[in-house]
Amino acid sequence: MNIGEIARRAGVSRSTVSYALSGKRAVSEATRRRIQEVIDELDYRPNAAARALKEGRTRTIGLVIPPAGRRLTDMQLDFVASVMDAAARADLDVLLSPSGGDHDRSFERVVTGRRVDGVILMEIRLEDARVTRLQQAAVPFVGIGRTAEPDDMTWVDVDYAGLIARCVHHLADLGHRHIALINRSAELAAAGYGPAHRALTGFTEAVAERGIDGTDVCCGDDIVSGESCMRRILETQPDVTAVATINEAALPGIQRALEQADMVVPRDFSVTGVAAQHWAENFRPPLTAADVLATDMGARAVELLIEKISRSDTPPRHLLLTPAISLRSSTGPAPGR
Amino acid sequence: MNIGEIARRAGVSRSTVSYALSGKRAVSEATRRRIQEVIDELDYRPNAAARALKEGRTRTIGLVIPPAGRRLTDMQLDFVASVMDAAARADLDVLLSPSGGDHDRSFERVVTGRRVDGVILMEIRLEDARVTRLQQAAVPFVGIGRTAEPDDMTWVDVDYAGLIARCVHHLADLGHRHIALINRSAELAAAGYGPAHRALTGFTEAVAERGIDGTDVCCGDDIVSGESCMRRILETQPDVTAVATINEAALPGIQRALEQADMVVPRDFSVTGVAAQHWAENFRPPLTAADVLATDMGARAVELLIEKISRSDTPPRHLLLTPAISLRSSTGPAPGR
DNA sequence: TTGTAGGCGTTATCAA
DNA sequence: TTGATAACGCCTACAA
Numbered sequence: 001m002n003i004g005e006i007a008r009r010a011g012v013s014r015s016t017v018s019y020a021l022s023g024k025r026a027v028s029e030a031t032r033r034r035i036q037e038v039i040d041e042l043d044y045r046p047n048a049a050a051r052a053l054k055e056g057r058t059r060t061i062g063l064v065i066p067p068a069g070r071r072l073t074d075m076q077l078d079f080v081a082s083v084m085d086a087a088a089r090a091d092l093d094v095l096l097s098p099s100g101g102d103h104d105r106s107f108e109r110v111v112t113g114r115r116v117d118g119v120i121l122m123e124i125r126l127e128d129a130r131v132t133r134l135q136q137a138a139v140p141f142v143g144i145g146r147t148a149e150p151d152d153m154t155w156v157d158v159d160y161a162g163l164i165a166r167c168v169h170h171l172a173d174l175g176h177r178h179i180a181l182i183n184r185s186a187e188l189a190a191a192g193y194g195p196a197h198r199a200l201t202g203f204t205e206a207v208a209e210r211g212i213d214g215t216d217v218c219c220g221d222d223i224v225s226g227e228s229c230m231r232r233i234l235e236t237q238p239d240v241t242a243v244a245t246i247n248e249a250a251l252p253g254i255q256r257a258l259e260q261a262d263m264v265v266p267r268d269f270s271v272t273g274v275a276a277q278h279w280a281e282n283f284r285p286p287l288t289a290a291d292v293l294a295t296d297m298g299a300r301a302v303e304l305l306i307e308k309i310s311r312s313d314t315p316p317r318h319l320l321l322t323p324a325i326s327l328r329s330s331t332g333p334a335p336g337r
Numbered sequence: 338m339n340i341g342e343i344a345r346r347a348g349v350s351r352s353t354v355s356y357a358l359s360g361k362r363a364v365s366e367a368t369r370r371r372i373q374e375v376i377d378e379l380d381y382r383p384n385a386a387a388r389a390l391k392e393g394r395t396r397t398i399g400l401v402i403p404p405a406g407r408r409l410t411d412m413q414l415d416f417v418a419s420v421m422d423a424a425a426r427a428d429l430d431v432l433l434s435p436s437g438g439d440h441d442r443s444f445e446r447v448v449t450g451r452r453v454d455g456v457i458l459m460e461i462r463l464e465d466a467r468v469t470r471l472q473q474a475a476v477p478f479v480g481i482g483r484t485a486e487p488d489d490m491t492w493v494d495v496d497y498a499g500l501i502a503r504c505v506h507h508l509a510d511l512g513h514r515h516i517a518l519i520n521r522s523a524e525l526a527a528a529g530y531g532p533a534h535r536a537l538t539g540f541t542e543a544v545a546e547r548g549i550d551g552t553d554v555c556c557g558d559d560i561v562s563g564e565s566c567m568r569r570i571l572e573t574q575p576d577v578t579a580v581a582t583i584n585e586a587a588l589p590g591i592q593r594a595l596e597q598a599d600m601v602v603p604r605d606f607s608v609t610g611v612a613a614q615h616w617a618e619n620f621r622p623p624l625t626a627a628d629v630l631a632t633d634m635g636a637r638a639v640e641l642l643i644e645k646i647s648r649s650d651t652p653p654r655h656l657l658l659t660p661a662i663s664l665r666s667s668t669g670p671a672p673g674r
Numbered sequence: 675t676t677g678t679a680g681g682c683g684t685t686a687t688c689a690a
Numbered sequence: 691t692t693g694a695t696a697a698c699g700c701c702t703a704c705a706a
Contacts, residue, residue, distance in 0.1 A: 002683055013693045018685060025686095028691060043474070045449040049389035050683035053698050058386060060432070068418040068425075071615075077408065084435045085405040088443045093452065095397070096431050098421045106425045112382040115430065137380070223619045252589060256621070259596075278408075282560045284593075339699055350677045355701060362702090365675060387699035390682050 001044050009042075010035045021046070060093040061305060062116035064107065064130070066123045067100035073221060073249050075276040075294045076122065079144065082298025083120060090306060092117075099130070111137050118309045120144065120301050124155070126192040140308040142301045145194045146318075154308060156301050156319040160195045160246055160274060161202030163290040166325055167244040167272045168206035168214070170288070174242075175334035176270065178213045180233050182226070182245035182254065186218040199246045199274075213239070219250050226253025234261050241334045242270035248279040255283060266332030272325075286328035293323060338381050346379075347372045358383070397430040398642060399453035401444065401467070403460045404437035410558060410586050412613040412631045413459065416481065419635025420457060427643060429454075436467070448474050455646045457481065457638050461492070463529040477645040479638045482531045483655075491645060493638050493656040497532045497583055497611060498539030500627040503662055504581040504609045505543035505551070507625075511579075512671035513607065515550045517570050519563070519582035519591065523555035536583045536611075550576070556587050563590025571598050578671045579607035585616040592620060603669030609662075623665035630660060 007014045012031055019025035020035045027035075038044075052058040063083055066072065072080065087094045095116055099107035110116055111133055117140070121130060124145035131153060134141045143155035164181065171179050181203040183189065189196040200216055207214030215237060219229040230253065233240055245254070254271065263269040265285060272288045280287040300319060308314055344351045349368055356362035357372045364372075375381075389395040400420055403409065409417065424431045432453055436444035437460075447453055448470055454477065458467060461482035468490060471478045480492035501518065508516050518540040520526065526533040537553055544551030552574060556566040567590065570577055582591065591608060600606045602622060609625045617624040637656060645651055 003685095004683075014684085015686080015694080016692060019692090022685080026691070031691085043449060045445070046685095047390070047683050048446070048450045048452045049386045049395060050698090051685080052386035053384070053390050053682090053700090054684045054686085056698075063433075068422040071411075071414065071418075074408075077414070081405040081408075081435070084433060088405075088435065091442060091446075093443065093446060094433050096400075096421060096433050098418070098425065105428060106430065108382070109385070109428075109430060112380060113385045115385045340701095341699080351700080352678080352702075353676060356676090359701080363675070368676085383701095384699050387682090388701080390684090390698090391700045391702090393682075 001042055002047065003044075006035065006038050006042065006044050010038045057117045057309075058093075058115060059091065060095050060116045061087055061302070062095045062097055062110040062119040064097045064099050064110070064119060064121045066098065068098045070100075071221070071249075073276075074278055075248060075292055078276055078278075078294035079122070079298050082295040083302055084298075086299040086302035090302065092302075092306075107133075111139055118142075118305045120305060124194060126194055126197060128192075138312075140305065140312060142305045142308065144297070144301060147194075150318065152316055154304055154314075154317045156297055156304065157321065158195070158274070158292055158297075159198075159320050159322040161198040161205075162322055163274050163325070164199045164202040164244055164246065165206035166290070167274075168203060168210065168212075170272065170325065170331065171242045171244065171270060172206075172210040172212055174270065174331060176212070176242040177334065178237070178239040179207070179242045179244065180237065180240050181214065181216040182219050182229060182233075182243050182247050182250060182273075183216055184218065184247050185220045185225075189218055195246060203244065215240070219245075219247050221247060221249040223250065223253040223256070226250025227257045228253070230254040230257035231261070234258075234263070241268075242272070242331070245271070245273035245275075247273075248275040251275065251279050251283055251287070265330050268335050270331040270334075272331050277326075280326065280328065283330060285330050288325065288328045288331045290323045290325045292321070297321065338379055339384065340381075343372065343375050343379065343381050347375045394454045394646075395452065396428065397432050397453045398424060398639070399432045399434055399447040399456040401434045401436050401447070401456060401458045403435065405435045408558070408586075410613075411615055412585060412629055415613055415615070415631035416459070416635050419632040420639055421635075423636040423639035427639065429639075429643075444470075448476055455479070455642045457642060461531060463531055463534060465529075475649075477642060477649060479642045479645065481634070481638060484531075487655065489653055491641055491651075491654045493634055493641065494658065495532070495611070495629055495634075496535075496657050496659040498535040498542075499659055500611050500662070501536045501539040501581055501583065502543035503627070504611075505540060505547065505549075507609065507662065507668065508579045508581065508607060509543075509547040509549055511607065511668060513549070513579040514671065515574070515576040516544070516579045516581065517574065517577050518551065518553040519556050519566060519570075519580050519584050519587060519610075520553055521555065521584050522557045522562075526555055532583060540581065552577070556582075556584050558584060558586040560587070560590040560593070563587025564594045565590070567591040567594035568598070571595075571600070578605075579609070579668070582608070582610035582612075584610075585612040588612065588616050588620055588624070602667050605672050607668040607671075609668050614663075617663065617665065620667060622667050625662065625665045625668045627660045627662045629658070634658065 119141040126148040146155040184196045277291040280289040456478040463485040483492040614628040617626040
């Protein structure tokens, strides 16, 4: 079924059908209705490829997610869902590309085959070849996260450094003198994953500023890793009375290890950090944490991308989110004071 | 950048470039290399829309997932990841459409705008308007799950009825006389979600067959719901000594409620069901459960879809997965015997 | 071994 | 108010 067939049956020309559909030219009410009847009857919809070819845009955006095999964190999942939602509201389709490595056919197709009008690039590393690739291919894109040299690209990011620093200050205010940072996995850190590095920076600086003792550990993004990681801290560093974490997937494991060590939160031990609201509220007791509004982030990223697509001369924009820390009940005064 | 420009710079005709790229016609080594050099230099790749228009296919498949707002279960997430993976291996792109309702613009675009060559439709309900829609639009598709009348469509599904029945028999063999089924949410059941209904059917029949006492409850897909659900069972039905569940997201909550009631698994209480391996192994103690290989399902679904796309006359195919129940350590003899 | 030309389904310009 | 027609970029049958 194509526009010519509709035109034939309605007894008009193809252009009239096109204009009746787009509204870019006046069409008499009578013919408009006749055309609409035929369209309804035959369930016609314009061929997307032909339209894309003619208009030079696909009405599709690419969403580059971390590669399959690694499970998305809940925060990332919320983000993906909110991108889908925002895109749907703008009548944009979303093409998913799971790309981690540099030479990835799926990513190359998206970038250079004009399959999409723009790209949202998740999980950016401090040095990221994909960013360079998108820039040289002149594909509009928005980064979720930022590289080490972020000024010449548009991005949305969470201020992990600032948030973890706040957590440290909060704990120090409560009298804790020995605290630990439970970071993301060693693999991610080694790959130059920004949040891992920036959280560590914020932690180190804040700990130094307050003159307290801080150690940091990497921890896999899963319950079992969280449990063994927390257990190791309890065993090898008995002085530690509080942890801050950006590893939400490890939280249930952290909780389990504390329970097994008969540590009551927050009486014996304090826990805080950065997490999706969902995780914070599922912790027992509810976690004092910076609630990242991943939902909001997705919508903002789509907005920025749409802007960049429609006017390619827009200067780079940066959105550094610093959500407030919700005081719940997982932090308390340092024990023994 | 288009094929004409490449041809011009290489000093050949457009068709020669096209043939050099596709290999469908012999091209002399010298010109082939000259063309390749230009292509490399200019980083050319064929325009996907033009190719799709000419060839009548998009090399893209649609993946219709449950609507945003509801979090995907881990099993669903694994499935999505494996579809992405299988599609990438076949050099297919994946267009994501979060569509639950019947009149959904995103779904309609996918179905009828020729945006994709075929569709994988997740979370099918017993009566599902989307199935009818795809059939009448003659879009090749594979269902994940099946309707009440599944014979005339191709699908891949998990045999929840059979698996839950097996769980019941396993528990009955261990001497349990009062067991409960923790099902998916009441909303899903009300919407006619197949697994919820079929699990209940399998449960009811097996319980009757063994002459034991069974109750079933619906439970939200989250930790908090799992906890309150399990607690209610313990309080109101003290006879119950075991549960079977298909609600993996509720498992941590189930565990928490049991711990708080000082129930030791499997000494005082047995737990079993159907879950992604990931969840089963994270349960304490590890869950005796049917490990659904969502990863495998995705690959199979893509295979079936590719077959259906390439030969539209293929008869409907049905793949009912019945994974084995992995005996771990969350089930034991009924207490007090 | 290579070139020419037509058409895929749309939109938009130019005429009427 | 409407119609004819020329692109958009690619592929491929037909010619040479």
